[in-house]
Amino acid sequence: MQQRSEETRSKIIESAIKLFSSRGFNAASVDDICADAGISKGAFYHHFESKQALFLALLDGWLQTIDDAIEASKDKSAPETFMRMTEAFPYIFQSAGNHLPMYMEFWLQASRDEKIWQATVAPYRRYHKYFATLIKKGIDEGSFAEMNPDVAARLIVSTAMGLLLQSLLDPKGAKWEKVARESTTMLLNSLVKK
Amino acid sequence: MQQRSEETRSKIIESAIKLFSSRGFNAASVDDICADAGISKGAFYHHFESKQALFLALLDGWLQTIDDAIEASKDKSAPETFMRMTEAFPYIFQSAGNHLPMYMEFWLQASRDEKIWQATVAPYRRYHKYFATLIKKGIDEGSFAEMNPDVAARLIVSTAMGLLLQSLLDPKGAKWEKVARESTTMLLNSLVKK
DNA sequence: AAAAACATACCGACTGGTCGGTTTTACATA
DNA sequence: TATGTAAAACCGACCAGTCGGTATGTTTTT
Numbered sequence: 001m002q003q004r005s006e007e008t009r010s011k012i013i014e015s016a017i018k019l020f021s022s023r024g025f026n027a028a029s030v031d032d033i034c035a036d037a038g039i040s041k042g043a044f045y046h047h048f049e050s051k052q053a054l055f056l057a058l059l060d061g062w063l064q065t066i067d068d069a070i071e072a073s074k075d076k077s078a079p080e081t082f083m084r085m086t087e088a089f090p091y092i093f094q095s096a097g098n099h100l101p102m103y104m105e106f107w108l109q110a111s112r113d114e115k116i117w118q119a120t121v122a123p124y125r126r127y128h129k130y131f132a133t134l135i136k137k138g139i140d141e142g143s144f145a146e147m148n149p150d151v152a153a154r155l156i157v158s159t160a161m162g163l164l165l166q167s168l169l170d171p172k173g174a175k176w177e178k179v180a181r182e183s184t185t186m187l188l189n190s191l192v193k194k
Numbered sequence: 195m196q197q198r199s200e201e202t203r204s205k206i207i208e209s210a211i212k213l214f215s216s217r218g219f220n221a222a223s224v225d226d227i228c229a230d231a232g233i234s235k236g237a238f239y240h241h242f243e244s245k246q247a248l249f250l251a252l253l254d255g256w257l258q259t260i261d262d263a264i265e266a267s268k269d270k271s272a273p274e275t276f277m278r279m280t281e282a283f284p285y286i287f288q289s290a291g292n293h294l295p296m297y298m299e300f301w302l303q304a305s306r307d308e309k310i311w312q313a314t315v316a317p318y319r320r321y322h323k324y325f326a327t328l329i330k331k332g333i334d335e336g337s338f339a340e341m342n343p344d345v346a347a348r349l350i351v352s353t354a355m356g357l358l359l360q361s362l363l364d365p366k367g368a369k370w371e372k373v374a375r376e377s378t379t380m381l382l383n384s385l386v387k388k
Numbered sequence: 389a390a391a392a393a394c395a396t397a398c399c400g401a402c403t404g405g406t407c408g409g410t411t412t413t414a415c416a417t418a
Numbered sequence: 419t420a421t422g423t424a425a426a427a428c429c430g431a432c433c434a435g436t437c438g439g440t441a442t443g444t445t446t447t448t
Contacts, residue, residue, distance in 0.1 A: 004412080005427065024306060026220035030404060040429045041405085047427090051404065101305050108302065111295050111362055112218060121364050128367075148376060154360060154368065155377040161359050162352025168305055170315050173322075174348065182342060183349040190384030198446085199393065224438060234395045235439085241393095245438065 009047050011037040013061070016054055021102040025055060025109065056119060059106050063123045070130060078138030082156075082188050089180040093167060100168050128153055135191070145193045152191060159187055203241045205231040207255070210248055215296040219249060219303065250313060253300050257317045264324060272332030276350075276382050283374040287361060294362050322347055329385070339387045346385060353381055 015036035019028035030051055034044050048054040069088075073081050110120040131153035138144035163183065167176040209230035213222035224245055228238050242248040263282075267275050304314040325347035332338035357377065361370040 008427080022306070024220075024302070026218075027306075029402075031402085041431095042407090042429050043427070045405070101302060104298065104302050107359065107363060108218065108295060108298050112216070112221075121367070124360075124363060125367060147380065150368070151373055151376045151380065154357065154373050155353065155380060157360060158354075158356025158377070159349065159352045160356070162354070162356035163348065165301065165355050165359070166318075166348060166351060169301055169318060173315070173319060174344070179345055179348050182345045183352070186341065186345065186349060186384070187381075190380070202393080223436075225436085236396075237394050239439070 005047075008037075008039055008043055011039060012044060012047060012054070013058065016058060017099060017102065020055075020058070020105065021099050024101070025105050052113075052115070055109070056116065058102070059116065059119055062103065062106070063119075066123070066127065070127065077141070077143070078134045079143050079188070079192060081134055082184075082191075085160075086181055086184045086188070089184065090177045092164075093177050093180065100164055104165075104168070128157065131156060138191075143193060144191050147191070156187065159183065199241075202231075202233055202237055205233065206238060206241060206248070207252065210252060211293060211296065214249075214252070214299065215293045218295070219299050246307075246309070249303070250310065252296070253310065253313055256297065256300070257313075260317070260321065264321065271335070271337070272328045273337050273382070273386060275328055276378070276385075279354075280375055280378045280382070283378065284371045286358075287371050287374065294358055298359075298362070322351065325350060332385075337387060338385050341385070350381065353377065 012033065015033045016028070019032055019036060022028075023032075030041065030044060033054075034041050037044075048057065073084055076084070106116070106120060110117040132149045135144060135147075135149040135152050139146065139149065163176065163180050167174075167180075206227065209227045210222070213226055213230060216222075217226075224235065224238060227248075228235050231238075242251065267278055270278065300310070300314060304311040326343045329338060329341075329343040329346050333340065333343065357370065357374050361368075361374075
């Protein structure tokens with residue numbers, strides 16, 4: 001059976017997410033990850049070429065979940081999609097919340113590491129394009145006010161990212177789910193045709 | 195003269211900003227900083243207790259510039275303040291742009307390091323309070339529409355941070371100064387009373 | 389001459405990664 | 419079903435290099 005192999009691999013990934021999130025990419029050593037996963041260093045390097053390769057694997061997994069989420073919301077109207085975004089915030093804050101520092105690390109590493117940058121920027125541009133197209137569709141349909149779809153898409157992404165960042169810095173400083181819901185609604189209202 | 199001493203100190207800080215920005219806190223070693231500054235390790239540890247202490251000094255310097263900027267915009271009306279924010283964007287993107295990765299690093303470290311967190315979160319809360327008060331003032335004066343000042347303040351900070359983050363990831367993906375100016379204007383329009 | 393500023397050699401801890409050897413698995417054969 | 423065997427999976431000691439930090443000595447300033 002190759003079941004054991006897959007189990008080991010997922011144990012490594014699980015521990016890596018946990019430790020990268022809590023300590024950071026640099027501070028979490030390969031030894032730490034192996035110890036947490038309860039496997040040996042040999043097993044680690046059997047499954048992953050390097051520490052960076054593991055990092056990239058984690059990044060891929062994350063991007064995949066975003067792709068899935070986008071795919072699931074296709075064929076929806078623009079306002080409906082954004083409403084769903086609003087509804088999704090509690091879920092995002094709960095599930096992504098713990099791993100948020102790691103996603104930030106992706107971001108930061110991307111600005112310094114060519115390989116990671118290439119793996120990150122292409123999906124980012126794809127997402128932006130998706131949002132911009134969606135907004136343009138909404139404008140054409142008459143449900144959104146006249147505006148620059150490109151700028152509006154950046155604005156929406158900014159809001160989501162900025163809220164997550166603020167919640168990361170000061171988790172107990174506000175009821176973030178509530179703030180996220182209300183500010184997204186606020187933003188959405190400014191887009192919708194009056 | 196204590197002039198030489200101060201020169202050494204500022205040389206260290208200069209090199210630290212440069213290397214922390216380009217390589218990150220962990221990847222930039224004390225030796226690297228010393229080499230870049232053209233001084234010895236002894237000199238380094240004469241001026242700073244530890245690498246973390248240097249990091250905190252850099253953080254303090256950054257927060258000071260924000261404080262100064264806020265202080266300079268006081269006694270202005272709320273809409274005027276936000277208009278000035280818009281005007282300031284090109285400057286921000288130019289000056290902060292290069293050091294942005296380091297500021298992100300502050301953010302990230304703050305979520306993991308108690309000391310750095312305390313040094314970061316207090317100013318953050320102060321800034322948020324300032325914005326919220328400003329918005330409330332604008333509402334009371336009748337220039338802003340009815341809204342939750344707290345949420346609106348988070349939204350504004352989110353926008354600024356999110357834009358900076360996006361520009362960090364994909365500097366050549368858009369004309370960020372233009373996007374920032376337009377989306378801030380968009381946001382401001384949604385606040386102003388119609 | 390006292391003190392502050394700086395230089396240099398050095399330390400133990402830890403890092404990512406390697407390597408020879410061992411165990412487990414998958415599969416063909418009988 | 420039992421058995422032999424090659425490959426895949428895994429182990430853990432080990433390596434060379436780097437890290438932040440220190441101890442001690444030298445130069446410069448006051």
